[in-house]
Each structure stands twice: as C-alpha cells, then as structure tokens.
Amino acid sequence: MAPYNRDMCVFAMLWRGHPDWMLVAAGNRDELHARPAEPLSRWEDGSWIIAGRDMLGGGTWLGVSETGRFAVVTNVRGDAAPDPAKKSRGGLVTDLLGPGEIGDVDPDAYNGFNLFAIDEGRGTYLTNRPEAARVALKPGMHGLANGVGTQAWPKTQAVQGAVRRWADSGSDDIAPLFDALRSEQGFVTDQPGSGSPVFIRDAVYGTRCSTVVLVDAQGRGMIAERSFDAEGAVTGDVRVPFSWMV
16 A cells, blocks of 8 residues: 555544643654654744654644644545655644644645644644535534544544543543553444554554643643654654743
C-alpha cells in the first residue's frame, strides 16, 4: 500500500465542554519514520508558536500559539497520490497558528485534509473532502481520523472516551491520556482503514509521537509530546507550559 493511503493519525478534543477545562486534547501523529522532524518546542522566530516541526515540508501537524490559537490537521485516506504542486498541509497549520485567518484559506490549494482550528474562543472545522466546507464548532467533544469529514472511526471514539474520562476524573496526571494513545487494540469494522488501532507500530510507517494539550478555565495551558522510534520505543518526552488570556 502506498504511504499516502495508510492510516494516519487520530485526534480528539473536548472544547469548552467542561467547567474546569477550556480545552483537553489528545492525538497521535502517524508518519514515515524516515521523514525528518524536530520535537515539540517554542519556535525561536517570534511567532509565539509551540509545536513540533516537519523538516521536509517546513510546517507542523499540531500546535498552539501563546496568542490564543490552536490547530491540528490530518490527511484524508483514499486520496490519489498527493499533488506535489499543492501547498504543504503543515504550512496551513503554521499559518493558522500565526497571523493567518481561516476565512482566507483556499482549501483547493492543498491535498485532502481535515482541520480543527481555535482562535480566541472561536472553533472551526475546515476540510476539502469530498468538497470544501467550513463549519463553526459547537462546544463539546470533537474528533478526527483520516476518513472523509468527521467520520466516527472506532479509534477516534476510543480516544474521545479517554479524554472525557480524564476531564471528569479531577486528576491532573496526564498518564492515562498517554496510555490511551498507546493502545494497539484493533477494531472490527466494515469501513476500509477504520479498524486500525490508536497506536500504529510499524518499522516503516507508524506512530511518531503522541501529544496532549490542556488549557484550564483560567487559560493556563500545557502541551506535552512523547516521541517514538520505529520499534515503538519512547525516544523523548517534552512538556511546555503556556497561557492564553481569558
């Protein structure tokens, strides 16, 4: 199977759906292990962005900005081979964490994607499959995988459940969220690709990192990333505090 058609990424977030938390988010990035990337950090370019960095495309897959922004993107399974003339989807995330406005995005300029963006209390879902659409997010639970639209893949539902349980637990220990993101349990389903586990262990193409983002009701935040090698062993653990004005 060609790399562009593999199962890539899972993400869930509880946004303005709990009295103690503005945002609780958890997700995995699945990618070729050979694709170079830098781990989570504050970018030293004056952008206020905190994210990992794709060294091939130059953008990122998930991140926050200390200006009060958050964005995450997933590819869409089943697309034809990516058009190299299209813009980097990671650049789309970087733009929306920086000065870009979601209303200015041209969805046709990118290969297939699903995206969540938060900007100063406004949440948006943006996609270009099966056609371009921009939808305001209501407070509550939301999730993405690699289906068309916000299809409820079993692994997405599993991470959504873990996020909800964690938020309701009253604990500040994020270990249960990372445990949920490490699950290799597969699912029985009749939808192509949707039975894959949350954590993909594969020597060539698998889970590269798990990320947890927390912002409490007062705007105090933390983003944590755990990275993995081709055998699924942990290679790094980074936590970066930040704050959003409320």
